Amino acid sequence: MKGAGFILAGAIMLPIxxxxxxxxxxxxxxxxxxxxxIRSLGVIKSGAGVSVAEALSRIDQKNLGELKDLVLQLYRRLSMDLDPRLCWEKFVxxxxxxxxxxxTSIFIDATDLGGDADTVGEVVSSSNLEMVLLRLKRDLISSGFVSLIIPLHMAMVGxxxxxxxILTxxxxxISMLYATQLSGIGSMSNVVDKLPGGLQGLNIGIFGSVPTELLSxxxxxxxxxxxxxxxxxxxVVKGGGKYMYIxxxxxxxxxxxxxxxxxPQVVEWAFSLPSLVEMEG
Structure with a gap:
């Protein structure tokens, strides 16, 4: 039941x-x-001397990748003369x-204060590229650690x-042995006295005092x-959003x-003693 609870918890989190x-x-x-x-936007805006909306329409969409849909939405909002800052906040x-x-906030604030869009775009683009490359380097190093966590977790839990x-x-x-074989002989001290000399020092009840419920x-x-x-x-090592914890x-x-x-089932099958199982039956 405990294992099923863990599996159920994992299954609930699976879609997320x-x-x-x-x-x-x-x-x-x-x-x-x-x-x-951001580099293309700065170059077009500064070189052609057009507005941000017009510069967005001139960007080659083939080079936008995953930003293509978001840039298109940004262009539509700016073209309708909506508040540019709200449009950029929606984009972000x-x-x-x-x-x-x-x-993005650096680019917008710098251009609004009169900075050259080409220069600002180049600086922002270089900063973004540097951080992306550092993230890729981090991913390369952390992937080995994350890949090692899973087998180590399996080994420790297993x-x-x-x-x-085994203890259970x-x-x-041992409890079954006490109840079936040793009860008719007498007290435990008499049992030990009747054992051969080399076995009298053996603590037969070593497993008898294990609190299995507390151990579980x-x-x-x-x-x-x-x-x-x-x-x-x-x-923490891999990085990413908080939802990656899930x-x-x-x-x-x-x-x-x-x-x-x-x-537990494999261990019970591997260490089952036929004579004791028949005795229990």
């Missing part, structure tokens, strides 16, 4: 995770296209990019479940902590849930 991942890729492509867009909001938000299930199984078997709760808490910690670590959480919750369902 998919949409968030797709949107994150689109924003990255918009940031890359913004370099060409629809892009969803923090980088575009910061650099090992934890393996140990917990042997606790059950502790295991659940550790798995949940590992899942949340790895989710935060992946997004993307990584979805993956790790589903993996944890599947392991919680599969590993």
């Amino acid at each position: 995770a998919i949409l968030g991942r797709m949107d994150d890729k689109r924003i990255s492509k918009r940031d890359e296209a913004f370099t060409t867009f 909001g629809e892009s969803g990019s923090y980088l575009i938000q910061k650099l 090992l934890l479940l393996f140990i917990t299930q 199984i042997f606790t059950q078997y 709760q502790y295991t659940l808490f550790i798995i949940l902590s590992l899942t949340l910690a790895n989710t935060i670590a992946a997004n 993307y990584y959480a979805c993956i790790l919750f589903i993996i944890s849930g599947v392991l919680m369902v599969v590993v």
